[in-house]
Amino acid sequence: MTGQNIGALVIIGLFMLIPLAMGAIAGKKSLPTTEDFFVQGRGMGSIAVFFTVAATWWSAFAFMGSNALFYARGPLYWTAIAWNILFGVLYFVVGKRVWFFGKTNNYITPKDFFKHQYGSEALGNIVAIIMLLFTLPYLQIQLTGGAYLIEVASGGLINFKLAALMFYVVIIIYVWSGGLRAVAWTDIFYGVLLFFGMIYGGIYIANLLGGPVEMFEQLRVIKPENLALQPNAWMAWLAMFIITPVGAFMGPQLWTRMYAVKSPKLFNLMPFLLGFAAIAYIGSMLVGNSAVILEPTIEQADKVLPVILYKYAPFVLASLIIACGAAAAMSTANSQIHAMSAVYTVDIHKAYINKNLSERKLVWVGRWTILILSAIAYVMALYVPGLLVTIGLVALAGTAQVMIPTLGAFFWRRSTVAGATAGLLVGIGLLVLFTFVPTTVPGVFAFGGGGLLSLICNLIVFVVVSSFTKPRPKALMDELDRQYEDFDSKRY
Amino acid sequence: MSKHKMTTKTKIIWILLLIGFAAMEFPGVFFFQDMVDPFIFGFPFIYGYILCWWAYMAVILLYAYRTDWGHAVK
Numbered sequence: 334m335t336g337q338n339i340g341a342l343v344i345i346g347l348f349m350l351i352p353l354a355m356g357a358i359a360g361k362k363s364l365p366t367t368e369d370f371f372v373q374g375r376g377m378g379s380i381a382v383f384f385t386v387a388a389t390w391w392s393a394f395a396f397m398g399s400n401a402l403f404y405a406r407g408p409l410y411w412t413a414i415a416w417n418i419l420f421g422v423l424y425f426v427v428g429k430r431v432w433f434f435g436k437t438n439n440y441i442t443p444k445d446f447f448k449h450q451y452g453s454e455a456l457g458n459i460v461a462i463i464m465l466l467f468t469l470p471y472l473q474i475q476l477t478g479g480a481y482l483i484e485v486a487s488g489g490l491i492n493f494k495l496a497a498l499m500f501y502v503v504i505i506i507y508v509w510s511g512g513l514r515a516v517a518w519t520d521i522f523y524g525v526l527l528f529f530g531m532i533y534g535g536i537y538i539a540n541l542l543g544g545p546v547e548m549f550e551q552l553r554v555i556k557p558e559n560l561a562l563q564p565n566a567w568m569a570w571l572a573m574f575i576i577t578p579v580g581a582f583m584g585p586q587l588w589t590r591m592y593a594v595k596s597p598k599l600f601n602l603m604p605f606l607l608g609f610a611a612i613a614y615i616g617s618m619l620v621g622n623s624a625v626i627l628e629p630t631i632e633q634a635d636k637v638l639p640v641i642l643y644k645y646a647p648f649v650l651a652s653l654i655i656a657c658g659a660a661a662a663m664s665t666a667n668s669q670i671h672a673m674s675a676v677y678t679v680d681i682h683k684a685y686i687n688k689n690l691s692e693r694k695l696v697w698v699g700r701w702t703i704l705i706l707s708a709i710a711y712v713m714a715l716y717v718p719g720l721l722v723t724i725g726l727v728a729l730a731g732t733a734q735v736m737i738p739t740l741g742a743f744f745w746r747r748s749t750v751a752g753a754t755a756g757l758l759v760g761i762g763l764l765v766l767f768t769f770v771p772t773t774v775p776g777v778f779a780f781g782g783g784g785l786l787s788l789i790c791n792l793i794v795f796v797v798v799s800s801f802t803k804p805r806p807k808a809l810m811d812e813l814d815r816q817y818e819d820f821d822s823k824r825y
Numbered sequence: 826m827s828k829h830k831m832t833t834k835t836k837i838i839w840i841l842l843l844i845g846f847a848a849m850e851f852p853g854v855f856f857f858q859d860m861v862d863p864f865i866f867g868f869p870f871i872y873g874y875i876l877c878w879w880a881y882m883a884v885i886l887l888y889a890y891r892t893d894w895g896h897a898v899k
Contacts, residue, residue: 408869411871411875414849414879415850415875418846419846425894545867549867549868560869561870562871570850574850601890604886604889604890605883608883608886
């Protein structure tokens with residue numbers, strides 16, 4: 334290991350220690366209750382909400398996966414500009430309603446929402462299981478992404494297994510300490526870092542080739558097919574536009590960030606803020622395309638960013654930008670582990686294993702759950718291969734299925750428990766089939782649209798079964814109508 | 826279910842947003858798939874085209890916020 338490798342690791346290490354200190358301070362402000370540990374007592378301020386949503390939403394998938402896709406498949410990832418805006422619009426339309434009903438009925442987890450809105454414990458359990466199963470591979474790609482960065486920064490001396498383990502330990506320490514408050518505080522730090530790191534990294538690398546215009550002119554000669562969408566890319570373009578924002582939005586970590594909001598006015602501004610932040614993708618677009626000229630033979634496309642930076646940028650600058658990448662992975666992983674812990678602790682442990690645990694002991698169950706779930710993700714990072722974006726899209730297509738019964742609860746009186754359950758089971762069943770036996774994906778959907786097809790089938794089954802089964806009880810609908818009158822009258 | 830009626834201004838905001846989403850997602854993949862020229866803002870066509878619509882959407886979303894999504898009342 335050279336002096337530069339040691340310097341790089343010290344810089345990345347320092348960036349990981351700052352959040353640890355923030356977590357410790359936040360821990361001192363925390364109360365030993367599940368509501369404080371999991372949704373910060375529903376009192377999170379607007380700045381914290383924006384940064385924790387943005388940093389949770391922008392992950393290793395965005396920071397490293399985007400570079401890899403621009404490098405390997407040209408403009409395909411550019412559909413992210415539109416999906417970021419769609420994510421913001423979803424936060425306004427669905428998020429505000431989830432927040433209102435969560436506040437009115439004291440929901441803490443997604444299961445609470447479905448159990449109440451549909452009057453069905455079983456449907457709530459299905460949602461909880463989907464959340465746990467499909468958030469794990471998304472957590473896995475954060476550990477994998479973070480490990481790639483440390484591995485390259487150390488010049489290969491710290492191997493992938495050890496790098497992933499280091500990443501895992503740091504996350505555990507500070508999620509353990511302070512609950513959602515610690516996660517949100519560190520996300521403000523990470524969010525700022527992430528935004529500027531992405532843009533500056535791209536501009537710096539493109540300028541090595543004479544600036545963006547000159548770089549693209551060189552690319553036109555060297556690899557012109559990287560400048561336009563490749564044949565049959567349209568299905569993946571459309572599928573990613575739908576699946577990525579819907580799947581990320583339905584992840585348990587985003588439900589937490591809907592419940593925890595203090596002021597409903599923030600929901601009106603979030604579409605603009607999240608849509609505007611999408612401009613940071615110009616950075617990864619420039620890095621991915623520049624890399625085609627600078628290093629056309631990188632075998633693992635996910636390593637494009639660290640490889641290019643350490644080869645062509647001063648090592649201090651490279652390390653700072655790589656620390657931003659670690660921040661992207663870290664800020665999503667901490668939120669996912671925290672939210673999955675809430676799902677297990679409240680929905681499964683408290684409901685079925687020990688109903689009489691004190692609030693303080695439940696928080697401890699939550700902490701041990703954090704340890705175990707992230708250990709599973711660590712093992713998956715070691716043994717489940719694939720590009721970050723590929724694994725991420727399967728995970729997102731799983732949680733995206735939950736959007737159908739969520740919209741049904743808000744906008745369609747005829748939504749039934751049977752319809753929601755049948756739709757979810759068909760959607761998840763098809764997704765699993767398409768993932769493990771890709772040859773079964775029919776027609777045009779075979780070009781990256783398996784997840785989208787499973788979501789469409791979920792919707793069709795939901796509508797058809799709901800139309801022919803017993804509607805939700807009148808007493809429940811009357812109660813929800815009264816709450817909706819309150820929602821309308823306050824013009825949130 | 827909500828019984829609230831959308832104002833005309835709210836409907837216009839939603840129509841403008843839907844136009845933006847459709848313009849970003851469909852023409853780029855069905856009509857301009859092979860286009861590299863003309864470069865827009867120094868980027869190949871597909872990048873510049875989407876950036877133009879991104880700016881359009883940012884303006885609409887800022888207007889939506891400023892008018893409380895069409896519900897602001899003087």
